Amino acid sequence: MVQRKYLIVLTGIALSTFCQAQKDYARKVVDTLASPYMEGRGYTDNGDKKAATYIHSQFKSFGLLPFGTDYEQYFKFPINTLPSKVEVSVNGVLQPPGADYIVVPNSCSMKGTYKVKRLTRTILFDKAKLYEFTHEDLKKQFILVDDTGVTDKKEKEVFQGLVYNPFKAKGVIVLCNKLTQEMSDSVADYAFLYALRKSKFDSATTITLDVENKFIKSYESQNLIGYIKGSVQPDTFIVFSAHYDHLGRMGSVYFPGANDNASGTAMLLSLAKFYSEHKEAAKYSMVFMSFTGEEVGLLGSKYYVEHPLFPLSKIKFEINMDIMGTGDEGITVVNGAIYDAPFHDMQRINDSLHLLKLVKPRGQTSNSDHYFFYAHHVPSFFIYTMGGIKAYHDIYDRRETLPLTDFDNVYKLILNFAEDISEHRF
Numbered sequence: 001m002v003q004r005k006y007l008i009v010l011t012g013i014a015l016s017t018f019c020q021a022q023k024d025y026a027r028k029v030v031d032t033l034a035s036p037y038m039e040g041r042g043y044t045d046n047g048d049k050k051a052a053t054y055i056h057s058q059f060k061s062f063g064l065l066p067f068g069t070d071y072e073q074y075f076k077f078p079i080n081t082l083p084s085k086v087e088v089s090v091n092g093v094l095q096p097p098g099a100d101y102i103v104v105p106n107s108c109s110m111k112g113t114y115k116v117k118r119l120t121r122t123i124l125f126d127k128a129k130l131y132e133f134t135h136e137d138l139k140k141q142f143i144l145v146d147d148t149g150v151t152d153k154k155e156k157e158v159f160q161g162l163v164y165n166p167f168k169a170k171g172v173i174v175l176c177n178k179l180t181q182e183m184s185d186s187v188a189d190y191a192f193l194y195a196l197r198k199s200k201f202d203s204a205t206t207i208t209l210d211v212e213n214k215f216i217k218s219y220e221s222q223n224l225i226g227y228i229k230g231s232v233q234p235d236t237f238i239v240f241s242a243h244y245d246h247l248g249r250m251g252s253v254y255f256p257g258a259n260d261n262a263s264g265t266a267m268l269l270s271l272a273k274f275y276s277e278h279k280e281a282a283k284y285s286m287v288f289m290s291f292t293g294e295e296v297g298l299l300g301s302k303y304y305v306e307h308p309l310f311p312l313s314k315i316k317f318e319i320n321m322d323i324m325g326t327g328d329e330g331i332t333v334v335n336g337a338i339y340d341a342p343f344h345d346m347q348r349i350n351d352s353l354h355l356l357k358l359v360k361p362r363g364q365t366s367n368s369d370h371y372f373f374y375a376h377h378v379p380s381f382f383i384y385t386m387g388g389i390k391a392y393h394d395i396y397d398r399r400e401t402l403p404l405t406d407f408d409n410v411y412k413l414i415l416n417f418a419e420d421i422s423e424h425r426f
């Protein structure tokens, strides 16, 4: 490998600083996208469309070019939502949604009061007891899954399988220590809830539900893609991506998704802003992709790589950003363990500019939008920040508590890394 100097020539002027105006801009993006108006950027109350309209306006203000007639790339997918009523009572007492429980959105509509039967390790792994447990008609009852005392890996797997309702109960409540909401593209024939172990659900003997689901067979959503034309080699591309969608609503509560991924969108837009103000820094064409459908299963990026707007082989590098809101413990670079040379470049940039506490390599994962690029042989990194607040896929991932601790340092690292990719061949 050739020894390189890390002198930031062209972009150095701006890269050594991250001024108040830049900070203010990133904060404003997070505050806007995580606001109640955006409805959690899901598929109820046009949350995704409101977010897309905002991102469109930002792209436009930076003068980004569209590949076709506009930035939007539309496509459709099925989605189950809980847009209106989600009310759950335990032993006759109404429970706080989002705080003590979540209804997972593969649940069907349900209205009524049902008996709750507790399923523990002692019952599940004892044939006689399990026979007795399942002998009763569970179709009209809820199972309360309590995995206390389960440490064995195989036992854990059996417990995890209970979310699929193998005993055909009316509903399943899984006790847990942290609520983590998901998305679903299908509807089950039972209700599925997660509830905090330390909540009233732990002592539930009856449960009363008034839940309404709305299944949308073909919901139209949109990716947004814009670029700054390269000044030296415009037919080669560096792609920055971040998903803007989140988990939407669950009845009366919404999931703000400040860290996941209003923060990544703020980074994407900050980078777009930088290149729009420093066009000379874009030797290659710099592409900005704002994906939808990530939380449903990487749908936006999957659709994109299957319907690319320019040949994927022309992408020099793809940098995906998801969860940019902290950084106290540094960053993890997914694929850093695969693309050795670029990763070491990033580490050296970090060391020489004294940016982050740690730049940690990780192998391949399929947990964000870099995945389908990587699967299509596009060199790609997925960067996420570590440390700080632990809110994730819950109602506490809020703008008010998102610190953006090392946002400026991650920004500098990414810009310098992109500059380096332009300068060198890996």
Ligand SMILES: [Zn+2]
Pocket: 243, 260, 261, 294, 322, 323
């Ligand atoms: Zn995310």
